[in-house]
Amino acid sequence: MIELKDVVKKYGRKEVLKGVSFTASKGEITCLIGVNGVGKTTILNAIMKLTPIQSGEILVDDEKVTKETFEKVTFIPDATTMLPNLTIEEAMDFMNDFYKVWNQKRADELLKFFNLNQKDKISSLSKGNTAKTNLLLGLALDVDYVLMDEPFSGIDIFSREQIAEVFTTHLIEDRGVIITTHEINDIEHLIDKAVLLDEGKIYKEFNTEEIRENEGKSVIDVMREVYRG
Numbered sequence: 001m002i003e004l005k006d007v008v009k010k011y012g013r014k015e016v017l018k019g020v021s022f023t024a025s026k027g028e029i030t031c032l033i034g035v036n037g038v039g040k041t042t043i044l045n046a047i048m049k050l051t052p053i054q055s056g057e058i059l060v061d062d063e064k065v066t067k068e069t070f071e072k073v074t075f076i077p078d079a080t081t082m083l084p085n086l087t088i089e090e091a092m093d094f095m096n097d098f099y100k101v102w103n104q105k106r107a108d109e110l111l112k113f114f115n116l117n118q119k120d121k122i123s124s125l126s127k128g129n130t131a132k133t134n135l136l137l138g139l140a141l142d143v144d145y146v147l148m149d150e151p152f153s154g155i156d157i158f159s160r161e162q163i164a165e166v167f168t169t170h171l172i173e174d175r176g177v178i179i180t181t182h183e184i185n186d187i188e189h190l191i192d193k194a195v196l197l198d199e200g201k202i203y204k205e206f207n208t209e210e211i212r213e214n215e216g217k218s219v220i221d222v223m224r225e226v227y228r229g
């Protein structure tokens with residue numbers, strides 16, 4: 001389980017996270033939801049220690065984040081291009097050399113799943129194929145937790161559907177996923193838990209199936225209540 005306990009993050013004097021606490025379990029897809037600038041990416045960066053926090057705690061499987069944690073967690077950034085000068089094949093070789101948790105079999109399956117051509121240079125890929133390549137390079141690591149920042153950002157409906165489909169396959173397996181997205185429609189039916197952020201705090205955290213069954217509400221219904229008052 002990934003656990004944030006009362007995390008406070010400031011950029012200069014601006015307090016972006018004002019005591020954020022939530023958990024994300026293995027085997028579940030947890031979706032961070034909130035308007036632009038609320039701090040979703042900051043949370044993912046803080047989990048990866050890419051940005052320091054002022055107070056609070058972040059635990060992975062009950063332990064503080066250390067270098068070893070990164071054999072358990074991978075971060076798939078938004079559509080920015082990783083390793084632009086390489087072909088997809090060269091990027092996979094690079095990952096293979098760099099990470100002992102690289103799983104070539106799963107990489108080959110993902111290549112096929114996303115219909116990518118491994119001879120293509122990454123800098124020449126469309127935005128949708130760049131996002132798919134980023135997902136391939138992240139999901140082919142044998143780690144327990146996957147953090148994804150806006151995997152659907154700026155890409156067409158068909159690519160979004162294909163990316164959403166990967167969540168329903170064995171390629172995700174029983175890993176824990178934390179995802180940020182504004183495209184809730186694409187994955188509403190796939191997420192297990194929603195964490196709604198507002199003004200630097202968790203406004204609401206709920207199990208999507210429970211709220212569907214008990215209150216007959218979708219994630220979007222709850223978002224409307226929260227953000228539109």
Ligand SMILES: Nc1ncnc2c1ncn2[C@@H]1O[C@H](COP(=O)(O)OP(=O)(O)OP(=O)(O)O)[C@@H](O)[C@H]1O
Nearest residue numbers: 011012016034035036037038039040041042043180
């Ligand atoms: N490196 C930085 N230096 C200063 N301020 C920053 C930095 N990174 C983010 N911020 C600010 O922190 C706030 C939260 O940013 P963050 O990117 O985490 O939001 P977000 O919820 O992911 O937004 P979006 O939905 O637009 O991606 C914003 O006001 C942003 O301007």
